[in-house]
Amino acid sequence: MRRIILAAMLLTCPFWLTGCWDRKEINDVAFVMGSAVDREGELYRSTLQIALPGQLGGVGSKGGGGGTGGGNKSYYIESKTGLSLRESNQEIQAGNSRILSFAHRRSLLIGEEFAKQGIGRMMDQFARIPQNRLSSLVAITSGPAYKLLDAEAPMEQFPSEMIRELLAEYTKKPDSLKKLLNTLLSEGIDCSLPYIGVRSGTPEGIEEFKNNIQIVGIALFRGDKMVGKMEGPHVSMLTMAMNQAPNPEIIVDGPGGKGHISIRFSDNTVKQIPVIHGDDVTMHMNVYAKGSIIENNTLTSLSGTKNLLDLEKRVSKEIIDSVLSSIRLLQEKYKVDSMGFGRTISQSKPRDWARMKNRWRELYPDVKVVIHTQLHIENIGAVDKPIGEKEVKDSND
Amino acid sequence: MNQGLLGLPAPDLDKQGLHKDLKSNTAMLKEIFKDCSDMIYRNMELAPGLNGLLVYVEGIVVSEELQMHLLEPIIKGLISAKEAESSDNNASKLLDPLDETRVSLTQVTCAETWGGLIDGILSSSAALIVDGSNQVHLFNVKGGERRPVQEPETESVIRGPREGFTEMIRVNTALVRFRLKTPKLKMVSFVLGKQTKTDVVLSYVEGLADPKVIRDISKRLKDIDIDGILESGYIEELIEDHPYSPFPQMQYTERPDTVTAQLLEGQFAIFIDGTPFVLIAPVTFWGLMQASEDYYERFFITNFVRWIRYLFLSFALFLPALYIAVTTYHQDMLPSTLVLSIAAAREAIPFPALVEAMMMEISFEALREAGIRLPKTVGQAVSILGALVIGQAAVEAGIVSAPMVIIVSMTGIASFTIPRFNLAITVRLLRFPLMLLAGVLGLFGIIIGVTCILVHVTQLTSFGVPYMSGISPFYGSDNKDILVRAPWWKMTKRPAWSSKKNQKRMKTEINGTPESNKGW
Structure with missing residues (x-):
């Protein structure tokens, strides 16, 4: 028995002698909620948004916290430059009393200028150190990225959290670091990232100017370099064609060009079917979408098969026009395969792909695109005729 | 040196026979129970010319019973004998105190040694010492004030019987006997504790409990050598397999229905006089996670x-x-x-x-x-x-x-x-x-x-x-009552670890679809 006790005591010693291993209390950690990467000459500028738990309303910690953020903000921003991303982060660490933890980074913003020079080399440290979660969502900013980190986000505790929510809602499969790396490394597809910027939220001329963070388009990459961006009305249809839009909405003119009808597609998929004759590639895109009418401010009723079929026809035309014009832009202006036509071919016709692989950049602009739509407008809503109008002449009667 | 009563060196007292002479017996008894104010000595004439001494401990016997079934018949007999004596000289034969027709108590035993006498008196018997005899009669009139059967405080249920064990071992065994009306329910008696002389009953159902385990537990109980047993905890610590394990290897309960259910699963129970807690073993970890109301x-x-x-x-x-x-x-x-x-x-x-x-x-x-x-x-x-x-x-x-x-x-x-x-x-x-x-x-x-x-x-x-029986080693049918509790009509078998030979609890799965509804 004595020997057992002695052995047990000796065996327990190493536990206590290790001195609590790599203990770091939660109050010794500075949580980086978001970060921004910019280029400054030859240097990387890293800007971190660091949470101030003291400002988050914990009991007994009123008035604590501090930092450069000041005021009542629950975060503060720190920015440093360095030869590499890691070095600039280390510079920030040097001026911070707590250990920086990147595991809770909600979003990673990359400045437009930085992205134009290539994002591939910066990616290494994200994968090398597992503490850098690959689940951070990535976006390209119009202008320097650090400006967005300090933009107003009244709904959330942190602007980075707001950006994350925006990005997560924007696509079916959010653009995380993991997805980005995946696309960067696969062949036959050029990556595209959400393009965010600050837009005014108040009419012009009002004194108190409110700026809101907003997704304004898609940043297009060739390889790891940003080559352009898509903005404007075609973006939502382009994302739908990329099979990425969760609930795209389309607006079409009413019959006779009076008023507008909004349709929301709650269920949509796009399938690419390549038809290849030698170097002549035709990509058939089957758009299948189910939707409902959200708003009808024309003066006509939409009930009745004829009206609906008519509407579906017009919507279909709108989609085809919109997508085709976007794709034309991709093919001719930017020459980027953001739709992943190459990947589709590599997956469904690997033999043809092996033949075309090396010439794909040349072949891509000549790919013919044919769009087939299969639309179902299933729900015209709770009211038949526009409800705010007294008398509507029903053309169906 | 042999330790005698009260741990004092009294080498021969346990086995020493009684004297024939009442006076010296009385003196000896009073010497042994010196300063015991709860002892009652009553000198009485049993038959004309035959003196006796009734000894008992006040409070642990039922006085009414003693009065009605022992004292009254003796005195009545004495009176009638005295009446008869005046007319008939041969009547003294009637007055043999051994005569069972005179005393209407059920449990009467004889003791010939001091040890037996003292044990008897202290175990709630009234002793009758007769002049001229070295045999002493012990009448079991056990009783006295004890807590009645109440709802168990430590294990309350919403649905289920409200009876709980008390401090009296016989009440406790009876509560189980009420529920298990089979001669296969065995109640083996032990007396443990050199000075407390605590009644301990080992109970099991023959044919369900593993005989090897019963032999083992009997031996472990007999090996107990301690001066007093006041609670089930004493026995639990003295007989468990792994005394240094923090995990309990026996279960205790205040509920007779729990004991009955466990006996029917092939476990054994140990009743201890003086405590409402009954020990149950062998147990598994899973068994300790079950409550009676689960069933x-x-x-x-x-x-x-x-x-x-x-x-x-x-x-x-x-x-x-x-x-x-x-x-x-x-x-x-x-x-x-x-x-x-x-x-x-x-x-x-x-x-x-x-x-x-x-x-x-x-x-x-x-x-x-x-x-x-x-x-x-x-x-x-x-x-x-x-x-x-x-x-x-x-x-x-x-x-x-x-x-x-x-x-x-x-x-x-x-x-x-x-x-x-x-x-x-x-x-x-x-x-x-x-x-x-x-x-x-x-x-x-x-x-x-x-x-x-x-x-x-x-x-x-x-x-x-x-301890992990059912999961490790794995018994398929036991898993109906480990992480889930299958409906009763599915649990046709007893746990495999406790009742290896007699596993069937029901012949077939019964569920309640009425005959007329079959085929719907």
Whole structure:
């Protein structure tokens, strides 16, 4: 028995002698909620948004916290430059009393200028150190990225959290670091990232100017370099064609060009079917979408098969026009395969792909695109005729 | 040197025979029971010219019974004998005190030695010493004031019998006998404790209990050599397989229905006089997670409750340790919003998480202990102090963080969901080493701790039965009553580990579809 006790005591010693291993209390950690990467000459500028738990309303910690953020903000921003991303982060660490933890980074913003020079080399440290979660969502900013980190986000505790929510809602499969790396490394597809910027939220001329963070388009990459961006009305249809839009909405003119009808597609998929004759590639895109009418401010009723079929026809035309014009832009202006036509071919016709692989950049602009739509407008809503109008002449009667 | 009564050196007293002379017997008896004011000596004439002495201990015998069935018949006989004597000289034959027709008590025994006499008197018998005889008659008039059968306080149920065991062993065995009307229910008697002479009954159902286990337990009981047995705990510690294991290897219960159910599953029960707690063994870990009501309520709710119990068992064991590990090492594991609210709550706390958790858990245990020991009237003060001081003031003063209070209360509630108190104690104790390990090595430490516990538990046995029986070693049919409780009509077999030979509880699966509805 004595020997057992002695052995047990000796065996327990190493536990206590290790001195609590790599203990770091939660109050010794500075949580980086978001970060921004910019280029400054030859240097990387890293800007971190660091949470101030003291400002988050914990009991007994009123008035604590501090930092450069000041005021009542629950975060503060720190920015440093360095030869590499890691070095600039280390510079920030040097001026911070707590250990920086990147595991809770909600979003990673990359400045437009930085992205134009290539994002591939910066990616290494994200994968090398597992503490850098690959689940951070990535976006390209119009202008320097650090400006967005300090933009107003009244709904959330942190602007980075707001950006994350925006990005997560924007696509079916959010653009995380993991997805980005995946696309960067696969062949036959050029990556595209959400393009965010600050837009005014108040009419012009009002004194108190409110700026809101907003997704304004898609940043297009060739390889790891940003080559352009898509903005404007075609973006939502382009994302739908990329099979990425969760609930795209389309607006079409009413019959006779009076008023507008909004349709929301709650269920949509796009399938690419390549038809290849030698170097002549035709990509058939089957758009299948189910939707409902959200708003009808024309003066006509939409009930009745004829009206609906008519509407579906017009919507279909709108989609085809919109997508085709976007794709034309991709093919001719930017020459980027953001739709992943190459990947589709590599997956469904690997033999043809092996033949075309090396010439794909040349072949891509000549790919013919044919769009087939299969639309179902299933729900015209709770009211038949526009409800705010007294008398509507029903053309169906 | 042989130790005699009261541990005094009285080598021969136990086996020494009585004198024939009443006077010297009386003197001897009074010497032995010197300064025992509860002894009653009553000199009486048994027959004309034949003197006797009735001796008993006041309070542990039923005086009315003694009066009605012993004293009255003797005196009546004496009177009639005296009347007869005046007319007939040969009547003294009638007055043989051994004559069973005279005394209407059922349990009469004889003793010839001092040892037997003293044991008898102290075990609630009235002794009648007759002049000129070295035999003494012992009339069992056991009784006296004891607690009546009441609802068991430690194991209350919503649905189920309200009877609980009392301190009287015969009442307790009777409560089981009421429920098990079979001659196969055996009640083997032992007397343990050199001075307490406690009645102990080993009970089992012949044909269900493993004879090897019964032989083993009988031997272990006989080997007990102690001066007193006051509670089932004495016996439990003296006979268990692994005395150094923190895990209980026997179950105790106050409920006769529980004992009956366990006997029917091939376990044995040990009744101990003087305590309402009956020991049951062999037990498995899973058995300790079952409550009697599991079998009285319908199986849907039972399953639900059982899963809650297992869930909260792991809470009781791991929650504080996990909290420590996550807040001191693995902040990355939590969702961002959660980690921030914990960080916000901990911002002003001066202690590391481990110290904070230890402080709170220990004061919680102290609070609970104080609540148990204190008189009920003062108990309320303790709970107010506990709730206000530990719960609120400590948080507001910034000594303890609010999440920690939540963790401690969750742990407390969780440990109360374990139906068997002795298992709950084990869990309460084991969470402290786990907390230390978590504080030193984080999750890695918890895993080391869990591995140690698992290794220990899987090699543990209770009277030869593996503690994890059913899962390890795996018995398929036992799993109907481990993580789930199958409906009764599915549980056709008894547990494989306890009743190896006679496993059938029902012939076939019965379920209640009426004959007329079959085919629908």
